[in-house]
Structures are given as structure tokens and as C-alpha cells.
Amino acid sequence: MNAWLIAALLMVAETGGAFHGVARLAGFSKVAKAKVLAYFNNDNDLALVVEGRLVPLGLDTQLWTPDSCCAHRATPSLSRDGSRVAFVHLASARPHREAVAVFDIASQTQTDVFTGRAVWGISWSPEGGRLAVVADREADAGHNVYLIDLASKSARLLTHRPLDLEGLSYTISDYAPPSWNPSGTELALEFRRAGPGANNGNAGVIVVWDLTSDHFRKLADGVDPSWSPAGDRIAFFDGKRENCFSVKPDGAEKNLLFSATRGFLGAGGGAPLFFPVVWSPDGGTVLWHEWVDADLRTEIYRKDLKTGKVRHIGLSELQVVDWR
Numbered sequence: 001m002n003a004w005l006i007a008a009l010l011m012v013a014e015t016g017g018a019f020h021g022v023a024r025l026a027g028f029s030k031v032a033k034a035k036v037l038a039y040f041n042n043d044n045d046l047a048l049v050v051e052g053r054l055v056p057l058g059l060d061t062q063l064w065t066p067d068s069c070c071a072h073r074a075t076p077s078l079s080r081d082g083s084r085v086a087f088v089h090l091a092s093a094r095p096h097r098e099a100v101a102v103f104d105i106a107s108q109t110q111t112d113v114f115t116g117r118a119v120w121g122i123s124w125s126p127e128g129g130r131l132a133v134v135a136d137r138e139a140d141a142g143h144n145v146y147l148i149d150l151a152s153k154s155a156r157l158l159t160h161r162p163l164d165l166e167g168l169s170y171t172i173s174d175y176a177p178p179s180w181n182p183s184g185t186e187l188a189l190e191f192r193r194a195g196p197g198a199n200n201g202n203a204g205v206i207v208v209w210d211l212t213s214d215h216f217r218k219l220a221d222g223v224d225p226s227w228s229p230a231g232d233r234i235a236f237f238d239g240k241r242e243n244c245f246s247v248k249p250d251g252a253e254k255n256l257l258f259s260a261t262r263g264f265l266g267a268g269g270g271a272p273l274f275f276p277v278v279w280s281p282d283g284g285t286v287l288w289h290e291w292v293d294a295d296l297r298t299e300i301y302r303k304d305l306k307t308g309k310v311r312h313i314g315l316s317e318l319q320v321v322d323w324r
Contacts, residue, residue: 024313024314025313025320026049026052026053026054028313029049029050030053032323034324035048035049035050035051035322036048036050036320037077037085037322037324038316038318038319038320038321039321040319041073042071042317043061044061044062044063044074044088046061046076047318048078048085048105050082057085057105059089059103059110061087062089062090063088063090065090065093065096067093067096072118073121073174073175074088074118074121075120075121075321077122077124078322078324079128080126080324083105083106084102084128085102085103086100086102086103086124087100087101087103087122088100088119091112091115095117096117096118097115098117098118098135099112099113100112100114100115100119100122100133100135101113114131114133114146114153116136116137117135117136118135119135120134120135120136120174120175121133121176121177121178122177123180124180125180125184126181126182126184128150129150130147130148130150131147131148133145133146133147133148133155134172134176134178142171143171143173143174144157144158144159144160145159145172145178145209158214159172159189159209162194163191165191165207165216165218166218168193168194169193170192170193170194170205171191171192171194172190172191172192173190173191175204175224176189176190176223179225179227180227181227181231181249182230183231185211186208186249187209187211188207188208188209190204190206191207193205202221202239204222204239205219205220205221205222206218206219206221206222206225206234206236207219208234218251219234219236219247219249219251220236220245220247221238222238223237223241224237224277226277226278227249227279229279229280229282230282230284232248232249233248233283234248234249240272241273241274242260243258244257244259244277244288257277257286258286258301258303258310260290261299271291271299272291273289274290274291275298275321278322280323281323284305284306285302285303285304286302287313287323288301288302288303289320295317296317297315297317298317298319299312299314300313300314300316300320
């Protein structure tokens with residue numbers, strides 16, 4: 001983790017004052033009595049905040065090399081019991097290879113479980129024995145989803161390009177990590193239509209992939225799926241990232257959860273929805289981010305789905321990826 005980020009979070013933990021946006025995030029985790037995994041996309045850094053207290057991890061998360069130019073999004077994941085972090089780090093510079101590592105917080109031990117040319121996102125299975133990973137493993141393979149069995153460190157290729165849906169060719173998106181249902185039998189995935197315009201949100205579709213049959217079904221047009229821990233709903237954004245909807249896993253009862261505020265609590269200016277929705281452990285609250293500037297700073301909000309009340313958490317360069 002970068003020195004500035006450690007210093008910022010330590011100051012939050014010790015003084016509760018400096019770095020306004022991060023302090024709000026730490027304050028939220030304290031009030032919610034939560035473990036929060038936060039991610040700094042610009043430099044592939046991550047931080048674990050437990051009830052307002054920074055838990056030092058000391059991880060080497062560097063991805064940048066002179067040959068590869070820049071870092072990229074490589075979304076980490078926190079196990080459901082909060083005991084382990086799965087993250088991406090540089091395995092070798094020449095050839096460029098990235099590794100998925102599992103870090104045990106109690107024992108401070110790290111184990112590499114997967115390598116590829118590029119790893120874009122990780123999601124931890126509910127029972128804790130598997131990871132779903134979006135990665136490019138070989139030069140010509142493109143984006144695919146792999147299931148990693150942690151006991152054996154074996155990786156199963158789940159998707160095979162191209163993916164045919166309604167007569168069109170799709171590929172796995174590198175924008176959104178997979179999202180598990182509570183029983184660990186299905187994944188919600190984001191596909192992107194192959195060819196020109198693939199980076200446009202309107203080229204995205206949400207599908208549900210059955211891990212037993214290897215069959216998938218289209219759920220809706222949209223991006224960034226996120227399955228509720230309660231299992232009853234999947235949240236996603238429309239292609240323009242203006243609205244968040246929820247839908248049942250069978251595609252029924254599509255409802256509007258919230259819309260972008262267009263700036264700080266509606267003060268004006270565009271603020272597209274960014275990063276997948278984060279659910280509270282009981283599925284009763286959602287947390288979301290709105291992108292407000294070129295530095296990937298986001299306004300973070302939460303909504304109580306029972307009361308409909310929305311609260312502003314703060315402005316931060318950190319993305320909340322897991323709430324345990």
C-alpha cells in the first residue's frame with residue numbers, strides 16, 4: 001500500500017479528523033460495525049477498515065512496469081467471514097504476469113493461487129473455498145471467467161469465447177467482477193457485445209450463469225451486476241449509468257432502486273454511477289458510488305431499502321468493494 005494512503009488512514013484511525021472523505025468512510029464502518037474492504041483503483045491499493053480502525057496489511061499490490069505502462073483495475077475481494085483478502089499483484093515483469101493471492105489476516109501469510117497476463121476482478125464464493133476471477137490468461141484468449149478451487153489451486157475455465165446470445169457475439173466484460181448467489185451455484189456476469197462500441201455501456205448485458213449445467217440466461221440489458229446476500233434480488237445499472245435497478249434472479253419484478261443524484265445530493269453536474277452496488281450483509285441496505293472527477297474520486301451514498309432514507313457517506317478516492 002502506498003505510504004500516503006497508510007498515513008491518511010492512520011491519521012483517520014488515530015485522530016478522526018484529517019482527510020475528510022476517508023474519515024467519513026471510517027466513520028461509516030464504525031457506526032455500521034462493519035468490515036469494509038476499500039480499493040484505490042488508480043494505484044491498485046487496498047485497505048481494510050474494521051469498525052473505524054485500519055487493519056495494516058502490508059501488501060505489495062504493484063502492477064505497473066515500464067513494459068506495460070500503466071496499472072489497471074484489478075478489483076480485490078474480502079471473504080464472507082472477513083478473515084482473508086484475495087488481491088492481484090505483479091508476478092513477473094518479463095513476461096508480464098499477474099497473480100491472484102490469498103492473504104490470511106490472522107496469520108499474515110500469503111499464497112498465490114492463479115496467474116495470468118492480466119487479472120481484472122475477483123469475487124469470493126459464499127462458502128469461502130472458491131474464487132471467481134475475470135482474467136486474460138493467454139495472449140489470444142481474451143477476457144474469461146475462471147473458477148479457482150483454493151484447496152487444490154486448480155483453475156477451471158468457465159467461459160469460452162465467443163459467447164452467443166440472441167444471435168449476437170459477446171465477450172466477458174473486464175469492467176465488473178462476477179457476483180455469486182448465496183448458495184454458490186450461480187454467478188451474475190456482465191457480457192459486452194463484441195466488436196465496435198464494446199466499451200459503451202449500452203453494449204452491456206447481465207446474465208446468470210448456472211455453474212452446474214454451464215448454461216446461462218439473459219437477465220437484462222445493463223452493467224455491473226451485484227447479487228444481494230439475501231438472494232432475492234440482483235442490482236445493476238442501465239447502460240448510461242443513470243439508474244440502478246433490481247430484479248429477481250428469474251428476471252421478474254424489475255424495480256428502480258435509485259437514480260444518480262447529479263452531483264452532491266442533487267447540487268448539479270453529471271455524476272454517473274460507478275463500480276457495482278455494495279450490499280449490507282443482510283441485504284437491507286445498498287451502498288453506491290457516483291464518479292465526480294477525472295481522478296476517480298466518487299461520492300459515496302447508502303440507502304436503507306426499508307425506509308427509503310438516503311445518507312451521504314463522503315467524497316473519496318477509495319471504492320468500497322465489500323461490506324462484511
